[in-house]
Amino acid sequence: MTWNWEFAAEALPILLQGFVNTLIATVVGTVIAAILGLLIAVAIRTLPRWINWLVRLLVAFVRNTPLIVQLMFVYFAFSDIPGLVSIPALAVGCIVIGIHYSTYMSESYRAGIDSVPPGQHEAATALSLPPVRTFTAVVLPQALRATIPSLGNYAVAMFKDTPFLFAISVVELVTSAKQFGGSTFAYTEAFTLAGLIFLAASYPTSLLIQRLDKRLATY
Amino acid sequence: MEKSFGKTTVLKGLNFSVAPGERVTLIGPSGSGKTTILRLVMTLEELTGGYIFVDGEPLTHTEKNGKRVELPSKTTRAMTTRIGMVFQQFNLFPNMTVLENIIEAPIHVLGRSKADAVTEAKSLLDKVGLADKADEHPTRLSGGQQQRVAIARALAMSPEILLLDEVTSALDPELVGDVLGVLRDIAETTDITMLLVTHEMQFAREVSHRVMMFDGGQVLEEGPPDQIFNNPQHERTRTFLSSVQ
Amino acid sequence: MTDNVTTLLNFLPQLWEGIQTTLILTIAGSIGTIIIAIILGLAMTSPHAWMRIPARIVVEFFRGTSLLVQIFWLFYVFPLLGVELDPLMCGIGALSLNYGAYSAEVVRSSIKTVNPGQWEAAIALSLSPARRMIRVIFPQAWALMIPSLATLLIQLLKGTAVVFFITLSDLTDKIQQLRQSTGDTVFAFTVGLVIYFVIAWLIQELMNLLERQATKRLGRRRPNSRSDRREARRDARAESKRDAGATTVSGPSSGNVGYGGAL
Numbered sequence: 001m002t003w004n005w006e007f008a009a010e011a012l013p014i015l016l017q018g019f020v021n022t023l024i025a026t027v028v029g030t031v032i033a034a035i036l037g038l039l040i041a042v043a044i045r046t047l048p049r050w051i052n053w054l055v056r057l058l059v060a061f062v063r064n065t066p067l068i069v070q071l072m073f074v075y076f077a078f079s080d081i082p083g084l085v086s087i088p089a090l091a092v093g094c095i096v097i098g099i100h101y102s103t104y105m106s107e108s109y110r111a112g113i114d115s116v117p118p119g120q121h122e123a124a125t126a127l128s129l130p131p132v133r134t135f136t137a138v139v140l141p142q143a144l145r146a147t148i149p150s151l152g153n154y155a156v157a158m159f160k161d162t163p164f165l166f167a168i169s170v171v172e173l174v175t176s177a178k179q180f181g182g183s184t185f186a187y188t189e190a191f192t193l194a195g196l197i198f199l200a201a202s203y204p205t206s207l208l209i210q211r212l213d214k215r216l217a218t219y
Numbered sequence: 220m221e222k223s224f225g226k227t228t229v230l231k232g233l234n235f236s237v238a239p240g241e242r243v244t245l246i247g248p249s250g251s252g253k254t255t256i257l258r259l260v261m262t263l264e265e266l267t268g269g270y271i272f273v274d275g276e277p278l279t280h281t282e283k284n285g286k287r288v289e290l291p292s293k294t295t296r297a298m299t300t301r302i303g304m305v306f307q308q309f310n311l312f313p314n315m316t317v318l319e320n321i322i323e324a325p326i327h328v329l330g331r332s333k334a335d336a337v338t339e340a341k342s343l344l345d346k347v348g349l350a351d352k353a354d355e356h357p358t359r360l361s362g363g364q365q366q367r368v369a370i371a372r373a374l375a376m377s378p379e380i381l382l383l384d385e386v387t388s389a390l391d392p393e394l395v396g397d398v399l400g401v402l403r404d405i406a407e408t409t410d411i412t413m414l415l416v417t418h419e420m421q422f423a424r425e426v427s428h429r430v431m432m433f434d435g436g437q438v439l440e441e442g443p444p445d446q447i448f449n450n451p452q453h454e455r456t457r458t459f460l461s462s463v464q
Numbered sequence: 465m466t467d468n469v470t471t472l473l474n475f476l477p478q479l480w481e482g483i484q485t486t487l488i489l490t491i492a493g494s495i496g497t498i499i500i501a502i503i504l505g506l507a508m509t510s511p512h513a514w515m516r517i518p519a520r521i522v523v524e525f526f527r528g529t530s531l532l533v534q535i536f537w538l539f540y541v542f543p544l545l546g547v548e549l550d551p552l553m554c555g556i557g558a559l560s561l562n563y564g565a566y567s568a569e570v571v572r573s574s575i576k577t578v579n580p581g582q583w584e585a586a587i588a589l590s591l592s593p594a595r596r597m598i599r600v601i602f603p604q605a606w607a608l609m610i611p612s613l614a615t616l617l618i619q620l621l622k623g624t625a626v627v628f629f630i631t632l633s634d635l636t637d638k639i640q641q642l643r644q645s646t647g648d649t650v651f652a653f654t655v656g657l658v659i660y661f662v663i664a665w666l667i668q669e670l671m672n673l674l675e676r677q678a679t680k681r682l683g684r685r686r687p688n689s690r691s692d693r694r695e696a697r698r699d700a701r702a703e704s705k706r707d708a709g710a711t712t713v714s715g716p717s718s719g720n721v722g723y724g725g726a727l
Contacts, residue, residue: 064668
């Protein structure tokens with residue numbers, strides 16, 4: 001078995017088509033996770049004790065169970081509902097990936113909020129700022145600085161988890177590689193290229209986040 | 220010897236020798252290179268130029284056909300067994316008990332039997348006044364106690380040379396006395412060669428045979444403690460001594 | 465609902481088979497992960513570039529290419545290269561390599577975090593490089609790396625579900641079967657997710673136990689342990705009581721002082 005450049009050339013455009021879905025899932029998933037993660041972090045700080053406990057249990061549950069199983073769960077549960085207009089698998093994928101990673105990102109937000117010195121909070125209170133304003137104008141902007149690199153790392157992790165959308169037959173990068181391999185038996189070229197595309201996208205991004213982390217940390 | 224970190228040269232063209240059994244105190248302002256000398260002798264820093272000899276044998280580098288070559292690490296390690304060091308921050312191993320800290324190297328470096336090493340360790344602990352702490356974890360001891368264990372650990376290797384790097388600087392003032400007492404005892408009862416860096420001038424005066432004043436990586440002046448402390452030749456030495464006393 | 469429960473009860477033997485497959489993958493994968501992590505992690509702390517650089521490349525390679533790509537590579541490409549691996553070996557191999565690469569970074573950074581004074585003391589005692597690492601540095605780094613390893617091993621457990629794509633009948637596959645035989649997606653998947661959650665919880669508890677042991681050996685208490693938190697709460701309560709008491713007592717007297725000062 002040797003490397004066949006013709007197959008590789010044939011596979012590349014097909015893979016890149018699949019890659020579009022990979023990118024969509026990553027970007028939409030990140031947006032959902034970033035917003036929902038913040039909401040969860042704020043909820044855990046403000047909700048009364050008993051419901052707080054419930055939220056935390058739910059977060060732990062989503063975080064500690066497989067994304068693949070969650071994808072299948074939601075996808076099949078929706079398709080079971082009679083009369084419902086079928087939701088595209090990619091949309092389900094974006095939502096579930098977003099929810100899954102929001103449980104991780106909420107933890108980053110929590111750490112970021114905790115890293116804001118209590119003096120900031122006290123100073124804002126001394127100025128009689130209302131609590132909501134204190135949070136949005138004083139605490140949050142400072143917390144985000146500490147949070148953003150960590151959110152970036154989770155976005156990269158999410159990117160590498162998008163192949164799990166295979167489970168609900170979204171044709172993303174790896175699925176298209178598998179389909180190409182299935183029809184031509186050029187598995188070597190297809191999967192190697194798929195891996196290289198992942199590497200080419202994720203490694204530079206990770207380096208970028210590292211640099212961002214260092215720059216933000218100097219403030 | 221010569222030592223540079225990157226482009227900054229800390230020591231240059233420094234040359235001195237210490238006689239067997241001699242106790243030498245290195246004094247000088249911070250950044251004068253005195254701690255670096257101890258670290259070079261202990262091979263914690265790489266010697267960037269020159270040679271160090273212990274008992275006539277090269278420690279890290281030797282001259283071969285007119286060229287300076289590094290010795291194999293095993294040779295160097297065999298040489299360092301003759302040298303012990305006590306650190307400012309004690310550096311006891313927290314994952315071992317006091318006794319285990321002391322017997323680790325005698326057993327695994329010198330190849331002593333465990334029974335011998337334990338007997339020796341217990342008598343050393345007795346000597347430093349901590350016979351009852353053998354099975355404690357180092358983190359449960361006070362700084363002064365930890366430092367005395369560290370001294371016992373260094374002595375367990377029966378070193379010919381003992382390097383003491385600001386061994387009381389990290390201690391609360393009331394604990395300094397115990398540690399100095401132990402060192403005084405070692406100085407009186409053994410003929411171990413000692414190189415010490417300290418800010419305890421009174422102690423330096425009592426135990427050392429020679430005091431070397433360093434400044435900018437050079438020996439500014441040296442001599443018996445009485446001469447250096449009572450009648451310093453250099454203005455720099457005078458200002459330094461008045462600033463620490 | 466009762467139908468579902470009956471079906472589940474009849475299905476239990478098969479479900480147990482699936483759980484076993486998942487557990488085998490998790491346990492073997494974890495062992496592989498830790499072995500690879502230690503080898504690559506140590507290599508990355510080596511002073512020799514010829515060890516450090518290849519290790520770094522391997523780590524970045526397996527971190528950067530997705531787990532599913534790796535498992536498909538082992539499953540579809542290896543046979544074309546003349547190496548037949550059974551699906552279980554593919555799964556264990558890909559999980560070990562992927563999570564091993566992530567964990568190697570944890571091992572490396574933990575070793576780097578150990579106080580440099582510990583290295584120096586070990587050199588001063590003329591311990592050999594191997595002895596330094598095994599007896600002095602690694603035991604201390606180990607205590608530092610356990611929490612991150614726990615997170616990664618739970619991720620590995622979650623990752624085992626990918627073997628479902630290479631024909632292995634693990635817990636995920638059995639959940640699918642249960643869904644088909646009950647026709648109730650929510651029931652089947654809830655059962656499945658709860659089982660995964662329980663396994664994850666067991667891993668966490670096991671790692672907590674290891675961490676307690678490791679920190680105890682260092683003569684320290686685990687920071688933020690349950691007993692610490694309990695103590696902190698008790699202290700806080702005692703303090704707030706004292707404060708509350710103090711304000712009621714000192715209230716009038718401080719008022720007097722203020723009044724006197726104004727005069």
